Amino acid sequence: MGFLKEFKEFAMKGNVMDMAVGVIIGGAFGKIVSSLVADVLMPIISLCTGGIDFTNLFVNLSDDKEYATLAAAQEAGANVFAWGQFCQNIIDFIIIAFCIFLMIKTMNKLNRKKEEPAPEAPAGPTQEELLEEIRDLLKLK
Numbered sequence: 001m002g003f004l005k006e007f008k009e010f011a012m013k014g015n016v017m018d019m020a021v022g023v024i025i026g027g028a029f030g031k032i033v034s035s036l037v038a039d040v041l042m043p044i045i046s047l048c049t050g051g052i053d054f055t056n057l058f059v060n061l062s063d064d065k066e067y068a069t070l071a072a073a074q075e076a077g078a079n080v081f082a083w084g085q086f087c088q089n090i091i092d093f094i095i096i097a098f099c100i101f102l103m104i105k106t107m108n109k110l111n112r113k114k115e116e117p118a119p120e121a122p123a124g125p126t127q128e129e130l131l132e133e134i135r136d137l138l139k140l141k
Contacts, residue, residue: 033096041095042088057084 010016038055046052058070059081067073073080125133 029099030092030096033099034092037088037092037095041091054084054088057087058082 042054046054056070058073060067060073060078061081062077062079065076065078067076067078070080070082070085
């Protein structure tokens with residue numbers, strides 16, 4: 001039973017729970033960015049490059065037979081080098097990395113604002129000045 005208790009303590013620590021939430025949000029964020037690349041950016045890039053569909057760019061390594069699409073080549077069992085899909089994955093990575101960079105930069109900026117010390121209160125009289133005033137008042141009595 002000691003093992004289960006230790007595991008429960010480990011699993012319920014704040015860092016583990018934060019990490020789990022981060023992984024789930026990261027997965028969802030990755031899907032959004034993949035959709036952004038596949039559904040928004042790549043069609044624009046394809047339009048600019050004369051209608052090239054990057055996901056179908058490949059080199060057939062197995063035989064001299066030509067295939068119209070990457071899916072057809074893979075379905076036929078051809079050995080292919082799918083460099084177009086690789087390029088799309090690189091673009092996904094760059095966009096995700098850039099978004100994470102912006103997010104961390106923003107968080108660091110917010111943390112710096114929190115760490116700035118509060119403005120100092122106006123300096124009052126020193127202890128020596130107060131003692132001199134008390135001495136002078138006592139002399140007057």
